[in-house]
Amino acid sequence: MKARAVRLHGANDLRLDEFELPAIKEDEILVKVISDSICMSTYKCAVLGTAHKRVHPDVAEHPAIMGHEFAGEIVQVGEKHRDRFRPGMKFAQQPALNYKGTMWSPGYSYEFFGGDATYCIIPAEVMELGCLMEYRGRAFYEASLAEPMSCCIGAFHACYHTRMGCYEHEMGIMEGGRTAILAGAGPMGLGAVAYALCCDRRPGMLVVADQDQARLDRARSLFSDQARMAGIDLRLVNTAQSADPAGALRALTGGAGFDDVFAFAPVSAVVELSSAVLGRDGCLNFFAGPMDPAFSARMNFYDVHYNATHIMGTTGGNTDDLMESLDLSARGLLDPAVMVTHIGGLDAAAEATLRLPELPGGKKLIYTQIDMPLTAIEDFPAKAAEDPRFGYLADLCLARRGLWCPEAEAYLLEHWTR
Template identity: 40%
Template sequence: MKTRAVRLYGKNDLRLESFELPPITDDEVLVSVIVDSMCMSSLKLVNQGENHKKTPPDLKNNPIVIGHECCGDILQVGKNWQHKFKKGQKYVIQANLQLTNSPYCVGYSYPNTGGCATYMIVNHDVLQQDCLIPYDGKTYFEGALIEPLSCVIGAFNASYHLKPNSYDHIMGIKPNGELLILGGTGPMGMLAIDYALGGAIKPKKVVVTGRNKEKIAHLKTLYQSHNGVELEFVDISESADQLSLLKIKSSKNCFDDIFIFLPSKELIHLASQLLAFDGCLNFFAGPQDKNFEAEINFYDVHYNFTHIVGTSGGNTDDMRLAVKLIESGKVEVAKIVSHIMGIDQASDITQRQDKIRGGKKLVYTHKQFALKSLESLTDSSDDVALKKILNKSHNIWSKEAEDFVLNNFPDIES
């Protein structure tokens, strides 16, 4: 079967190409990708090329297909997996394979297994790790946002605190504690807000910082205090003393859990100063600089039992929980979608996504159309129709909007 896919040939060398997929083996599954959600990690991958720890050598002669936040339909199942999967099922993929003695992952390492494609082969590594997961949601785009949600769930699960008078760890954020999310107005921070409000362990208060007044005002319309959790947004753009500003946002002048969503030395130092006794600092933002360092208060590490953790992706259990949360509607990931595009735009936008303001950018892989911001649609007939649909959902991406794109926008040429 012929596929159209975005392939990486080396540092800053992305190409949209058409090529023939080999017939699947008994240990593989052939799928159609309907939506691939663009991740900032793919920009890091492109910038680093063969220097990235998850890429194989010799990308020039053996390119890989990028994209790891995808959803679509199963088309053909190899003999060894027909007991588990069926043609016509929707699926999602846990990209973070955690293979023994290998860093390889979906969207970083394989010639035929990546989400920014019309069709791909789900290979033996994915199936053996139980990382192809059936999904029964109503939309494809929400399925494509399950992987980023699983990363947030993994971070919340990796945070920990101590049982009183012991060294035993209690995993997760502190129940009924106070949670600070620094730099949390981007799409991943938004998922963290949603999960903090709707997850199993609920804090008493969540404080979210940002620097963009318009974005903060917009988030206040999307997220309110909920399920007994008090939510507050703080604009730090004009504050000369962020430490004092944030201390007064807590009932005890410090926070039990702090998540950092920007790779900033200043934010790490700030977080270190705001940790409560037995507080946990969770560094979520992955820096591109392998020598990234920051100042942390080790007096508090020693005497106040503060902790520092970090995660890179979730695991399969996190992914399965994300599937349940989205299928049940307990977490509303549609709020983070800001742009849509056809696969013909994916190479360019992947490399410029950090310059484009907004949230998540969806690639409809079988379609060919220019990048569209949901906030600034044009007067074209298709955009006018989309505007009418989005007005029903307060400009939040929806099943009706997705169906319109799938049924009416032009298909990518083979």
């Protein structure tokens, strides 16, 4: 069958192609993709090409479909999987496969498997690893965003702490402790904040530091009330306004420093600030993946030795993390839409991916079955004059604090076509 997809042909070479999908094998599944959110990791893949660890060396001859944060509906099921999956079933998927020691993943490594597509083929290893699951939620975007949310959830779970004289690690952030998210007002930082306010190991103090005041103001409007109701002391700090950011952040803790610090930007200054604000037994999670394989930053090793500070990093979440995200969303405790600021169709995906660092706002959410220019949610009212449909979308989002929502998705899918 014919499919359209944004495919990687080489470094900085993304093309919206139309091509023939092969017939599925008995251990494969054909799916219709509905939504895919663009990740900064997708940008890194697009600009690096075969220099990226997950991209196969012959991508020029066998271009890879981009996008790994996707959801949709099952169309056809191979004989081997008909006891578990059926046509018409909605699905979510965990792209971090770690298959037989490889780093293969949709959106990087497969010719016919990826999210920026109208249709794609899910290969056997995905089902073998339990990474394809039925999605029973209302909105496809929540299933797409469960993947980036799972990265935040996994980061919280992977932090660890110790006690003097004991060699056992206690996993997770310090419950009731002091947590800081640096460079934390971007889309992934907001996802981490949303999770921190509803997870089962909540901090007593949560500091979100950034240098973009507009982003901090948006975070304040989204989370202040929720933090108050959860009994969490939420502080939003513009580090650009301080001559001594480390001193200012430590002062919020009475000089004790933070139990858990997340560095959400691959910038040396952010990593070094993270090290400087750690308290005793403080855990630094270097969350943001750098593009430079030689990236480095200074860390205080005096504190490593005498104060038991430690550093670790996470990339992606696992299937349990993704299922936790879906469960929290289904129960109304977690709204992953806080990450999303722009909506577009498949025709907008290639340019949006290649320009991602320079585009303002948060996550860019792509609906692959439609054509639509990438449009900021806040610009919907202005667009209504030229296209009344944007007016309806604006009203639906306004009723949800200006956030993308299931009602807006349903309207979009009904009223936009190729």
